[in-house]
Amino acid sequence: MEKIHKDFHGALSCVFQFLDEKYGKKALEEYLHQVGENLYRDLMKEIKMKGLVALEEHWRHIFTIEGGEFEIDRRDDKEITLIVKKCPALAHIKKGNILFTKISASSVR
Numbered sequence: 001m002e003k004i005h006k007d008f009h010g011a012l013s014c015v016f017q018f019l020d021e022k023y024g025k026k027a028l029e030e031y032l033h034q035v036g037e038n039l040y041r042d043l044m045k046e047i048k049m050k051g052l053v054a055l056e057e058h059w060r061h062i063f064t065i066e067g068g069e070f071e072i073d074r075r076d077d078k079e080i081t082l083i084v085k086k087c088p089a090l091a092h093i094k095k096g097n098i099l100f101t102k103i104s105a106s107s108v109r
Helices: 006-025 025-039 041-050 052-065 089-096
Strands: 069-075 081-087
Touching: 006 025, 006 089, 025 041, 041 052, 052 069, 081 089
Parallel strands: none
Antiparallel strands: 069 081
């Protein structure tokens, strides 16, 4: 089994809050954009080569090793939906009473 350090999610939450409070929403958005491009570079290449099946494989892998509860509905090569029933990151943060940022995902685009 792969090693997972679940405290990563809480630490990342603190980084989000710090950037937002110290530098503002725009800086947080730029940080998330840069991290996303770097972190998911290989996944983006896979999606371009294999289509949405690559994204499905990625989600299944991550949510399985982290102990999440989820469903994936992929109707064809143009539509895929991830239904998260139990988010392993949020469950760990809540269980440990770890600081979680007040910033919602919907407030950062």
